[in-house]
Amino acid sequence: MSLELATAGESHGPALVAIVSGLPAGLLLDRAAIDADLRRRQQGYGRSPRQQIETDEVEVYAGLRHGRTLGTPLALVVRNRDHKNWTWGMSPWPPEGPPTGKGKDAVTLPRPGHADLAGVLKYGLADVRDALERASARHTAAVVAAGAVAKALLKEIGIEVEGAVLGDDLEQRVDEARKAQDTIGGRVDVRATGVPPGLGSYASRETRLDARLAAAVMGIQAVKGVEIGDGFALAGLRGSEAHDEIHRDEDGLYRETNRAGGIEAGISNGEQIVVRAGMKPLPTLMKPLQSVDLDTGEPAEALVERSDTAAIEALAVVAEAAVAFELARAAREKFGGDALGDFVGAHSAYRERIDWQPR
Ligand code: EPS
Numbered sequence: 001m002s003l004e005l006a007t008a009g010e011s012h013g014p015a016l017v018a019i020v021s022g023l024p025a026g027l028l029l030d031r032a033a034i035d036a037d038l039r040r041r042q043q044g045y046g047r048s049p050r051q052q053i054e055t056d057e058v059e060v061y062a063g064l065r066h067g068r069t070l071g072t073p074l075a076l077v078v079r080n081r082d083h084k085n086w087t088w089g090m091s092p093w094p095p096e097g098p099p100t101g102k103g104k105d106a107v108t109l110p111r112p113g114h115a116d117l118a119g120v121l122k123y124g125l126a127d128v129r130d131a132l133e134r135a136s137a138r139h140t141a142a143v144v145a146a147g148a149v150a151k152a153l154l155k156e157i158g159i160e161v162e163g164a165v166l167g168d169d170l171e172q173r174v175d176e177a178r179k180a181q182d183t184i185g186g187r188v189d190v191r192a193t194g195v196p197p198g199l200g201s202y203a204s205r206e207t208r209l210d211a212r213l214a215a216a217v218m219g220i221q222a223v224k225g226v227e228i229g230d231g232f233a234l235a236g237l238r239g240s241e242a243h244d245e246i247h248r249d250e251d252g253l254y255r256e257t258n259r260a261g262g263i264e265a266g267i268s269n270g271e272q273i274v275v276r277a278g279m280k281p282l283p284t285l286m287k288p289l290q291s292v293d294l295d296t297g298e299p300a301e302a303l304v305e306r307s308d309t310a311a312i313e314a315l316a317v318v319a320e321a322a323v324a325f326e327l328a329r330a331a332r333e334k335f336g337g338d339a340l341g342d343f344v345g346a347h348s349a350y351r352e353r354i355d356w357q358p359r
Contacts, residue, residue: 001022001024001332001333001336001337001338002022002329002332002333003020003021003022003023003150003325003328003329003332004020004021004022004329005018005019005020005143005146005325006018006019006021007019007139007142007143007146008142009078009080009134009138009139009142010090010133010134010136010138011080011132011133011134011136011138011139012080012082012083012085012086012089012090012102012103012133012138013080013083013086013090013092013133014079014080014083014090014092015077015078015079015080015083016077016078016079016080016138016139016141016142016145017075017076017077017142018075018076018077018078018142018143018145018146019073019074019075019076020063020073020074020076020146020149020150021073021074022329022332023063023069023071023074023149023153024069024071024153024332024337024338024339024340024342024343025068025069025070025071025338025339025340026068026069026071026339026340026341027068027069027149027152027153027156027340028067028068028152029064029067029068029069029149029152030067030152031058031060031067033148033151033152034058034076034145034148034149035056035057035058037144037145037147037148037151037317037321038056038057038058038078038141038144038145038148039055039056040144040317041056041140041141041144041314041317041318042054042055042056042314043313044310044311044312044313044314044316044317045170045171045174045310045313046170046174046177046178046184046308046309046310046311046312046313047308047309047310047311047314048306048307048308048309049306050082050306050308053081053082054080054081054082055081056078056141057078057079058076058077058078058145058148059076059077059078059079060074060075060076060077061075061076061077062074062075063075069340071338071339074149076142076145076146076149078141078142078145080138085101085102086101086102086103087101088100088101088103088104089101089102089103089104089129090103090133103129106126106127106128106129106295107127107128107129107132107303108127108128108293108294108295109128109288109291109293109294109300109301109302109303110128110291110292110294110302110303111283111284111285111288111289111291111302111303112283112289112290112291112302113280113281113282113283114132114135114283114284115131115132115135116128116131116132116303118131119131119132119135120294128294128303135221136221137220137221137222137311137314139221140220140221140314140318140321143220143318143321143322143325144317144318144321146321146325147318147320147321147322147324147325148321150321150324150325150327150328151321151324151328153328153331153332153343154194154324154327154328154331156340156343156344157194157196157331157335157343157344157347158194158358159192159193159194159195159327159331160192160193160194161190161191161192161320161323161324161327162190162191162192162320163188163189163190163191163315163316163317163318163319163320163323164188164189164190164191164316165186165187165188165312165313165316166186166187166188166189166276167186167187170186170310170312170313173186173310174309174310177281177309177310178309180287181285181286181287182281182285182286182287182309183281183282183283183284183285183307183308183309183310184281184282184309184310184312185222185224185278185279185280185281185282185310185312186278186279186310186312186315187276187277187278187279187312188276188277188279188312188315188316188319189274189275189276189277190217190273190274190275190276190277190316190319190320190323191272191273191274192262192272192273192323192324192327193272193358194358195262195268195270195272195273195327196268196270196347196350196351196354196356196358197267197268197269197270197354197356198267198268198334198350198354199267199268199327199330199331199334200212200263200266200267200268200330201266201267202265202266202267207266208265208266208267209263209266209267209268209326209330210228210261210263210266211266212326212329212330213226213228213263213273213275213323213326213327214226214228214275216322216323216325216326217275217277217319217322217323218277219322220277220315220318220319220322222279222280222282222311222315223277223278223279223280223315223319224278224279224280225277225278226275226276226277226278227261227275227276227277228260228261228263228274228275228276229258229259229260229261229262229263229274230242230259230260230261231261231276234259242259243259243260244256244257244258244259244260244271245257251357251359252355252356252357253270253356254359255269255271258271258272258274261273261274261275262274268330270356270358273323273327275319275323277315277319279311279312279315282307282308282309282310282311284303284304284305284307284308285302285304286304286307288301288302288303288304289301289302290302291303331343331347334346334350335347335350
């Protein structure tokens, strides 16, 4: 059984869409819990005025009846309220009437660090907007909606996932950057508890849980680095300092340290899963960097438009969702089942076989 996520949607188009397939039937979803995660994603310090326009809420178009999954593809939609200001500029069909509203003028000033230049070259576009709209981190609302569903599934087998910002000087850094008309990045970590040993496999690169989690988190806009556990710091240690010794007491096997971040050889080992991510500073600058006007070929300053100073708190929520979805995928592969009870039952039987309980 394979849990999959497909998303679609542009930043200022009508809506974002997420289709989650491979869920078992009978999972109870809580609309308020999904909406609460969507709100958490929007509320971080340093976000753009766009967040005052949006109040993200999930709508469900398929796969759910009376709050329970049907075991069929679940179709989630998050509308872009801002689309009303872009109805001409982002009309899916050829717009009627003269150009009006936002997005009516072509963007030709690519921002260093954004998708703008690589996107227009790759796809042969005349308007940078055709590249930046899908590349926008607005997309992460769809990931968070799907992640909330994954968290509901994981909860059924006792797994909890939580993301947090690393460093406590966030607000000061945001204030200073905003004053300087600049932007910042930052670091987050995501911890998953209750993950049994045995998710993922060393059999191949595609099945390794660490590789899969790294890809899931690296796939989030603006992420430039991912670590599992102590990650890069392990490279500077000796083996005797780096590895987590194995002990046993009356409750079973355990480790006193968790430098491996809960994964050895691509398989969860029963310890807390720890994934860290580093985010680059956001590329839309109020004091723009040097660029080239793609229309004239002349030097020009990059595009300036409404943007965030920081989105690091949002990243903590999005990375939590991405990690939850990947763990749920790995759990679906291991425990299978068309009905929720089959899935939960297989997990219980497996735990009994390996005599493991979360600490
Ligand atoms: C983004 C630019 C900004 C952000 C957006 C991501 O959008 P706008 O140009 O509409 O102000 O607000 O993030 C969101 C809308 C969101 O919901 O997270 C970008 O260029 O990536």
